[in-house]
Amino acid sequence: MxxxxxxxxxxxxxxxxxxxxxxxxxxxxxxxxxxxxxxxxxxxxxxxxxxxxxxxxxxxxxxxxxxxxxxxxxxxxxxxxxxxxxxxxxxxxxxxxxxxxxxxxxxxxxxxxxxxxxxxxxxxxxxxxxxxxxxxxxxxxxxxxxxxxxxxxxxxxxxxxxxxxxxxxxxxxxxxxxxxxxxxxxxxxxxxxxxxxxxxxxxxxxxxxxxxxxKEQLDKVNQSGLILTVDNVAKAARIIDAKFADKFTVLDDKNILIHSLDIDSSKLNQVLVMNDVSVISLTKKEKSLEDYYTNLIGGVKHD
Amino acid sequence: MINQLRTDLYRLSHTWGILLTLVFTIAYSFIITSNSIVGGIMVTGDSMSKLSVVSWTLKDGINASTLSSTLLVYIFIGIFVMTIGYEFSQKTYKNTLVSGITRSQFIISKYLIMLLNIFCLILIYFLTSIVSGMISSRTVGTSWQNLFSMVFNTSLVIAFFISVVFGMAILVLLLTSSVVIGSLFIVIFPILITTLHNIANWDWLKYFDFFSAAMKISLKLTPSNQLWNYVLVSLAVLIVTMILSVVLIKQKEL
CATH class of the missing domain: 3.40.50.300 (P-loop containing nucleotide triphosphate hydrolases)
Incomplete structure (x- = not known):
């Protein structure tokens, strides 16, 4: 206890x-x-x-x-x-x-x-x-x-x-x-x-x-990201939305952040390539405590 | 609180300042008695006349030392600075007040340590006077028992009256958060009271002239009907000061 x-x-x-x-x-x-x-x-x-x-x-x-x-x-x-x-x-x-x-x-x-x-x-x-x-x-x-x-x-x-x-x-x-x-x-x-x-x-x-x-929760929050760099963001977004249930954010015209580390990255790569989307890179994003703090304070400021 | 008293005694015993204070006290007493001179800031003609004898006895030496004791307060300012001033200037009160001691115990222990130190130093001051007189081959002038009893009582009276001003200085220190202003208060207070007393002719102010009161009581120059007025006023000032200090430190952002 x-x-x-x-x-x-x-x-x-x-x-x-x-x-x-x-x-x-x-x-x-x-x-x-x-x-x-x-x-x-x-x-x-x-x-x-x-x-x-x-x-x-x-x-x-x-x-x-x-x-x-x-x-x-x-x-x-x-x-x-x-x-x-x-x-x-x-x-x-x-x-x-x-x-x-x-x-x-x-x-x-x-x-x-x-x-x-x-x-x-x-x-x-x-x-x-x-x-x-x-x-x-x-x-x-x-x-x-x-x-x-x-x-x-x-x-x-x-x-x-x-x-x-x-x-x-x-x-x-x-x-x-x-x-x-x-x-x-x-x-x-x-x-x-x-x-x-x-x-x-x-x-x-x-x-x-x-x-x-x-600390456990923080680690979980901070590690839940995969940065996907592709040649066609719009098409990739449609495919992810249709075939994968994970939440994602389009960061710019090349990058998408998938808010989960549980996603099968090799399958994601395969599906995208099969649908004529070139995958330039797929990287795991680990945020630091600073990032978490900055986001948190940023969110509060906007509220 | 006993632990806090022991802590302060340990700290003071490892401070050069207390040794310097001791050396100055002994030197001052030795010079007065050996050279048959009287110093002090509020020495009156009445009191001086008691010492207008050709050759001093040990008892005369004690009386002269009593008259000169008003200057001791300036030598003892170091005790105030070392006992409580350092706590505030070096912010070590943070350690002290997280040790489990209450605010009232903190204030009372600081006052008691100052009183104890002042009493011991004044005792040494008078004992030095006796030793100096003996070196100059002077007669006792009374019985040894009377002489020592006189030394003890006078030390107690002077230490108490000086401590009242030091107690007030604690309040000033807490009010201003300044060790310098607290120390200056000790210097200015007796002068201010004496000056005001002389200028304004307010008779009641004499009860707040703690250093002169100590001297007058010790030399039995106080009319017996006024003796308790002096004691009661001093006690009342001390108690009020202590209470205000405790209230203030409880409310203070430390």
């Missing part, structure tokens, strides 16, 4: 007359890695700030483990909101020691384990202010996971990381999710990366959650 870790119901937030969160609801089940996707100012960070109570919630409700969220419940949450923060003049070890005292953690070895886990063992005695952005992200993550939270909230955690840093960070998150069963709510502008780590996605546009989709 799925266990709901976080339940966000009908939350709203306004700054003056500007409504930045409009009736947003979603749930996170145990083990989810929920990718929150949206442009700048869409409301991703505000949602995270509302969950962590850094922004006061006036309307709607947020429940953690089926109980209304409060400061006590936040003990089970680790968060890096906007930018990773640590005391500049303290070293990596001292910053983590500080969190350990704050959270009542007495296991001294745990600090070293976490430092090793995030790959900062060589920076143990380096002051936080002297760390690179990537290293600060790691320290932020270490601070967030030291108390072994059930829910980890990461706001743009891969900002400023180099490509190898991004890959390592992804592995870290997967490790946390698989080995420690931590549920993760993550936002990022780098959609390819978010696609790799997330198991579910929520699309935010103008403060509204316009779509929720699992």
């Amino acid at each position: 799925e266990k709901t870790i976080l339940s966000v119901s009908n939350i709203n937030k306004s700054f003056g007359k500007n409504k930045v969160i409009d009736n947003v609801s979603f749930e996170l089940q145990k083990g989810d890695i929920y990718g929150l996707i949206g442009s700048n100012g869409a409301g991703k960070t505000t949602i995270m700030r509302l969950i962590t109570q850094l922004s006061p919630l006036k309307s709607g409700s947020i429940k953690l483990f089926d109980k209304k969220i409060n400061q006590q419940a936040l003990k089970h949450v680790g968060a890096v909101i906007e930018t990773p923060v640590a005391f500049d003049r303290l070293t990596v070890r001292q910053n983590l020691k500080l969190v350990a005292i704050q959270r009542g953690i007495n296991d001294k070895k745990k600090i070293l384990k976490i430092i090793k886990f995030v790959g900062l063992e060589k920076k143990l005695n380096t002051k936080s202010k002297n760390l690179s952005l990537g290293q600060r992200q790691r320290l932020g993550l270490a601070i967030a996971i030291l108390p072994e939270p059930d829910l980890l909230i990461l706001d743009e955690p891969i900002n400023g990381l180099d490509p190898s840093g991004i890959i390592e960070f992804r592995k870290l998150l997967e490790k946390l999710n698989h080995e420690r069963q931590i549920t993760i709510l993550i936002s990022s502008h780098i959609l390819t990366e978010l696609y790799h780590v997330s198991t579910r996605f929520g699309f935010i546009y103008n403060g509204q959650l316009i779509k929720e989709i699992t």
Whole structure:
């Protein structure tokens, strides 16, 4: 049975007359890695700030483990909101020691384990202010996971990381999710990366959650396309319409998109050729998360 | 909240600023007592007359240090900056407030840490005065028991009155989101109150002149019928300030 870790119901937030969160609801089940996707100012960070109570919630409700969220419940949450923060003049070890005292953690070895886990063992005695952005992200993550939270909230955690840093960070998150069963709510502008780590996605546009989709569903939607390039589009369209039941779209005077990967491509080729339509190419179209997002936002804008 | 107090103590003990504050406090006390001089921003003729003796005893040294203690507040601004200012300037409150601590516990723990630090530093300030006097081969001027009792009580009184202003500075910091303005408030407040008191001749303002109040109470210059007025006004200001700070931080976009 799925266990709901976080339940966000009908939350709203306004700054003056500007409504930045409009009736947003979603749930996170145990083990989810929920990718929150949206442009700048869409409301991703505000949602995270509302969950962590850094922004006061006036309307709607947020429940953690089926109980209304409060400061006590936040003990089970680790968060890096906007930018990773640590005391500049303290070293990596001292910053983590500080969190350990704050959270009542007495296991001294745990600090070293976490430092090793995030790959900062060589920076143990380096002051936080002297760390690179990537290293600060790691320290932020270490601070967030030291108390072994059930829910980890990461706001743009891969900002400023180099490509190898991004890959390592992804592995870290997967490790946390698989080995420690931590549920993760993550936002990022780098959609390819978010696609790799997330198991579910929520699309935010103008403060509204316009779509929720699992990775499986997304894959299904994105892979359902065959691009057919022919010399006679009109004739080909008539043949497909008559002999194949699949939905299709005429893209231009040479290309047709068939919205299914289940169609027998060799039979399609054979039938078209037999009807004097030259098939120039037949290619599988796999759309990315970016394409999906662009289409989704495009659709909403037109509505 | 105990964990938060321990956290702040750990952090402060690993900060150079607190060591510098300690060094300045000791140096200031040593200079006053060794050279038999009195400093301070609100030293009055009345209080000075008590020290117009040829050779000081250890007790005179403590009195002189009490008169000069008004300047300590400027040395202690660092405590305000390090205890709560850093949390806001470096935005580490995000980590602190997600640790399970309530907003009221956050504000109260910050105040208590400042009070504790100020009290300890003032105690050291007076103990330095005693040591400096002993180095100068001065007599005690009273019994040792009285002297230490005087040091403890005076430290408590001064620390409390200074902490009231620091508590108000927390509110200013939350209102303005500026550590600089919060710190400036600590500098300006006593001067502003004294100046207003002198210009406007509003007698009731003396109850808000917390630094002078601390000094007057410690040196027993306050009429006994006014003593509780000073204490009650200070307590009321502190409680109102704390409540407002908690309300404000609960409503604030952090």
